[in-house]
Amino acid sequence: MELLILVWRQYRWSFISVMALSLASAALGIGLIAFINQRLIETVDTTVMVLPEFLGLLLLLMVVTLGSQLALTTLGHHFVYRLRSEFIKRILDTHVERIEQLGSASLLAGLTSDIRNITIAFVRLPELVQGIILTVGSAAYLAMLSTKMLLVTAIWMAITIWGGFVLVARVYQHMATLRETEDNLYNDYQTVLEGRKELTLNRERAEQIFQQCYTPDAKEYRHHIIRADTFHLSAVNWSNIMMQGAIGLVFWMANSLGWADTNVAATYSLTLLFLRTPLLSAVGALPTLLTAQVAFNKLNKFALAPYNPDFPQPKAFPHWKTLELRNVVFHYQDNAFSVGPINLTIHRGELLFLIGGNGSGKSTLAMLLTGLYQPQSGTILLDGQPIAAGQPEDYRKLFSAVFTDVWLFDRLLGPQGKPANPALVDKWLEHLKMTHKLELNDGRILNLNLSKGQKKRIALLLALAEERDIILLDEWAADQDPHFRREFYQVLLPLMQGMGKTIFAISHDDHYFIHADRLLEMRNGQLTELTGEERDAASRDAVARTA
Incomplete structure (x- = not known):
């Protein structure tokens, strides 16, 4: 996505550092599962140190995971600050004629709605990154336990992800239309606020504005936001049900097909349960990233002046005639x-x-x-x-x-x-x-x-x-x-x-x-x-x- 590519270009080394923290968090999460499997399931460790080791690993996982999420969120807010500041500076540098063509309503929508949507996306971005990294890392760990079970589980998960993406694609379509509708609503708001005296004097005009201008735009917004939420919730529930189905599939492969013993099946199930929350969070975060991409595209369509951080000092003509x-x-x-x-x-x-x-x-x-x-x-x-x-x-x-x-x-x-x-x-x-x-x-x-x-x-x-x-x-x-x-x-x-x-x-x-x-x-x-x-x-x- 263009948005993430821009973040990479502007904050490359910070982004690499954040990804390293996310990888460390994923490795610790998988290590925790391996610890449970090796020390508490396959061979029960009765030594007194197993509990402090387990709690220490939990604490380390919490610290690293929190650190990676905070680092990514902070990076996102720095990017949004820079994006907002550049947008304001580009408005200041753009010819008045172009600003008048765009209209204040669409620019205000960009400064409020679009920037807000990009901010929300970066707040949710850690969930998406964590979900992807944990899924890849867990798959590598499960491959060591049973390749055949991993293959079937991977196919099952691929179907899960494909179904989620189909539903999320519909979310994106409605979000794109929704953004255009927001411009119309901002125009309606501007009419109501700036024409308040005239509309108070003429209630027929007020009714006409409300019924024929605002209401159709508000209904269109309602239609698309309901459809977007419907497909989003469908994607979340689809992923949830398929994850639960994957656990049942694992035990069926282990017990009915004899591909693994109960301990391996338990470890598989534990890993899938461990993945369930990050994966669902990732699916839930994806629409916000798609909405942010729509917002980012909208900001780019304004065709404002190129960004120049400086305010050049004009030269005076003191002696003109x-x-x-x-x-x-x-x-x-x-x-x-x-x-x-x-x-x-x-x-x-x-x-x-x-x-x-x-x-x-x-x-x-x-x-x-x-x-x-x-x-x-x-x-x-x-x-x-x-x-x-x-x-x-x-x-x-x-x-x-x-x-x-x-x-x-x-x-x-x-x-x-x-x-x-x-x-x-x-x-x-x-x-x-x-x-x-x-x-x-x-x-x-x-x-x-x-x-x-x-x-x-x-x-x-x-x-x-x-x-x-x-x-x-x-x-x-x-x-x-x-x-x-x-x-x-x-x-x-x-x-x-x-x-x-x-x-x-x-x-x-x-x-x-x-x-x-x-x-x-x-x-x-x-x-x-x-x-x-x-x-x-x-x-x-x-x-x-x-x-």
């Missing part, structure tokens, strides 16, 4: 909408407003401008020099942004990830009217339970604390009250320009267009600059231009 988008074209994967070709030159220190109707391409242009989307064609240039393919991080270092779907982080960071400038933070807390509403402790925001407008103000503070050259504001003022909206356009934007910021603001507030150095418009994916009478008309009534 112009930023140019030249013939930039972008289209979404389904080709339903495209933007471009875009031609735009931004001069350092400018205040630009971008207007346009819903679906005109404003947000897409913002993503292209900030380097979060990669254009299919065209070039982005800084001071006339194209941004190389290996420089996206360097280019993105120019930007701070406050998007419409803002996410608030609880720590203020300054340039290069260092603590934010306290003087700058205090100054802008006052400008944003948040001095007495925000609790800060050593750069950490303690209260994020704020209104949407207040969250936007804190997001602006976070962006300014980074002290980057260009700031993108996506309809920032839309959630502010009329008084503070005027404050934003007439006071805050000039203050930012006074700090040397280049500001690219998406806005619908036509009353304040007069404050922009340049007014841009997106319409059907095409960008134009409004000047003269067109700009005056847009400043009088921007709504008319979106009709």
Whole structure:
């Protein structure tokens, strides 16, 4: 299996050490059976030391077995920790466009369900390893007692294992389908949680979501989990019954066919009884390993960025003068909408407003401008020099942004990830009217339970604390009250320009267009600059231009 191969590659010597411990445990287990056979069955040892020797062997077996299981479990948890950390890092390194295509629900399912299933598999892996090693070792010991009986018993056990694998294969099929159903359920959960206000207001919609979306997915999940459990329990019971049948078969071969005496038959039976629990545990553990393989395959299907343990430090462009988008074209994967070709030159220190109707391409242009989307064609240039393919991080270092779907982080960071400038933070807390509403402790925001407008103000503070050259504001003022909206356009934007910021603001507030150095418009994916009478008309009534 790919999962075990990956463990072998990453933890080869640790894996070898664990296997050595498991072999020692199996050898001690078989040695215990041999001790019972030779000292307590074939020739009864009446010396006083036989009991301490037996108890000592039992204690040693317990210590080595526990040690091997703990070592394998610990190795598994180290692997899962590494897998989870690599998955998170790959998400951080993957293009935003790809993350949006995958959706948060499927990624959360990967981080929770898939990682959990892999963890469970490694917790149960010692049972599988112990079962296999003990079975092989016991077979070697039984061969020394009676080859003919071993041959028949081996055939019987082969039938047992084959039947178990047939049943377990059905478990795997249902688990694979089950994993796909889990993605749908996570989408349903997300709908219920994030749409809770709307669903509380509209009970008909709530019923529709529950009956037509959640219930079919939940029923499909129930169907496949019941089938998987049915085949799993069938495999366990099949193995259990066949093991008991093997004991009866041994005594029949010994007594009816005369292939061995009663002592050998007793030793065979004792060995099979000894194997019964490890073998049943191995059969029980196999579905968890198969489920883990399904989860591992699912994680690999996300097609995230390759794992890179480092966080390369982007290089700054401290003295740039112009930023140019030249013939930039972008289209979404389904080709339903495209933007471009875009031609735009931004001069350092400018205040630009971008207007346009819903679906005109404003947000897409913002993503292209900030380097979060990669254009299919065209070039982005800084001071006339194209941004190389290996420089996206360097280019993105120019930007701070406050998007419409803002996410608030609880720590203020300054340039290069260092603590934010306290003087700058205090100054802008006052400008944003948040001095007495925000609790800060050593750069950490303690209260994020704020209104949407207040969250936007804190997001602006976070962006300014980074002290980057260009700031993108996506309809920032839309959630502010009329008084503070005027404050934003007439006071805050000039203050930012006074700090040397280049500001690219998406806005619908036509009353304040007069404050922009340049007014841009997106319409059907095409960008134009409004000047003269067109700009005056847009400043009088921007709504008319979106009709």
